[in-house]
Amino acid sequence: KNQVEQSPQSLIILEGKNCTLQCNYTVSPFSNLRWYKQDTGRGPVSLTIMTFSENTKSNGRYTATLDADTKQSSLHITASQLSDSASYICVVSAGAAGNKLTFGGGTRVLVKP
Amino acid sequence: EADIYQTPRYLVIGTGKKITLECSQTMGHDKMYWYQQDPGMELHLIHYSYGVNSTEKGDLSSESTVSRIRTEHFPLTLESARPSHTSQYLCASSYPGTGDTGELFFGEGSRLTVL
Numbered sequence: 001k002n003q004v005e006q007s008p009q010s011l012i013i014l015e016g017k018n019c020t021l022q023c024n025y026t027v028s029p030f031s032n033l034r035w036y037k038q039d040t041g042r043g044p045v046s047l048t049i050m051t052f053s054e055n056t057k058s059n060g061r062y063t064a065t066l067d068a069d070t071k072q073s074s075l076h077i078t079a080s081q082l083s084d085s086a087s088y089i090c091v092v093s094a095g096a097a098g099n100k101l102t103f104g105g106g107t108r109v110l111v112k113p
Numbered sequence: 114e115a116d117i118y119q120t121p122r123y124l125v126i127g128t129g130k131k132i133t134l135e136c137s138q139t140m141g142h143d144k145m146y147w148y149q150q151d152p153g154m155e156l157h158l159i160h161y162s163y164g165v166n167s168t169e170k171g172d173l174s175s176e177s178t179v180s181r182i183r184t185e186h187f188p189l190t191l192e193s194a195r196p197s198h199t200s201q202y203l204c205a206s207s208y209p210g211t212g213d214t215g216e217l218f219f220g221e222g223s224r225l226t227v228l
Contacts, residue, residue, distance in 0.1 A: 032215060043203050043219025044156075089156070093215040101215060105155040 002027040004092050004104035012110045013080055021107045023073040023090035031093040035064055035075045038087045038106070047075070047088075080111045116140050119204050119220035126194055127228050134189045134223045136204030145187040146217065148203040149173060156203065162187055194227045201225070 004025045013019045025033070032051045036044035048059045050066040050073060057064050061084075063076045077084055090104035117138040126132055138145065143164045148156040148171075158171030162181040176198070177191050187206075191198055201224045205217040 034216065036217075041201075041222065041224070043205070043222050044217070045219070046216050049216065087153075091217075101158075101217075103156050108153065 002092070002094055002100070002102040004090055004102045006088075006090050006104035006107050008107060009105070010108040010110070012112060015080060015082060015111050015113050017080055019077050019080060019109065021075045021077075021088050021090075021109070023075070023104055025071050025073070025090070025092045025102070025104075027071075027092040027094045027102050029094060030068065030071075031095060033066060033073050033093070034091045035062070035073075036089040036091060038089060040086070044089055077109070080109075082111050082113060085109060085111045117204060117206055117218050117220045119202075119223050121223060122221060123224050123226075125226045125228065128193075128195055130194050130227075132191050132194055132225070134202055134204075134225070136187045136189070136220055137185050138187075138206045138218070139185060140206060140218065141184065142206035142208060142218070143184065144207045145181065146205045146207075147171070147177075147179060147187070147189050148205065149175065150201045150203055150222075152201070160189065194225075196227045199225060199227050 007022045034049045035047045038044040048057050048064045061078045066073045087106040087108045089106045092102050094100040120135045145162045147160040149159050150156045157173035159175040160179040162168045168179050201222050203222045204220040
């Protein structure tokens with residue numbers, strides 16, 4: 001059964017600090033992995049996509065990594081801002097066309113001043 | 114910014130009422146989806162469509178129904194709402210065809226409360 005596990009479930013950090021979120025998956029055959037940001041009461045928005053051959057990708061202060069061998073991904077937030085307070089969801093696509101999506105439970109991040 | 118719209122954003126209704134949640138997108142996407150999300154919990158796929166006149170049930174059993182008569186429109190209907198239907202409903206769409214990267218474009222969500 002395809003599964004995506006995220007850790008921690010939640011975390012609190014001080015503004016300006018860095019943090020790293022983890023995503024472990026057992027999805028086959030792997031197509032790609034996306035990180036989404038979901039603000040409270042809003043729909044998720046894609047931050048970055050990782051394909052099999054990519055190890056690292058950045059989007060501003062967000063940097064995602066992928067280790068396809070260990071089936072792990074991380075999302076690193078640098079110099080956190082209050083606007084980074086949100087849920088971060090890891091979504092893994094399976095299948096040749098990437099049509100089968102498996103969602104992680106998300107990590108809720110609260111940035112405090 | 115994604116061009117996908119949901120109405121209403123918030124709805125409070127009594128038990129037994131029939132409701133329709135509207136979802137429209139102007140991106141020409143063939144694939145559309147409905148997800149259900151309880152506060153602080155993960156998203157669960159309840160319906161999806163790969164094109165006009167094509168609808169399928171998702172992973173989570175739902176008493177709702179959907180229709181896809183036009184590419185841009187994917188409404189969700191509850192014939193008789195119950196308190197257990199209280200949740201947030203998120204509509205999404207994605208690029209058509211094989212080899213796509215599977216990015217989902219979400220609407221703002223419809224938060225339903227059934228009393």
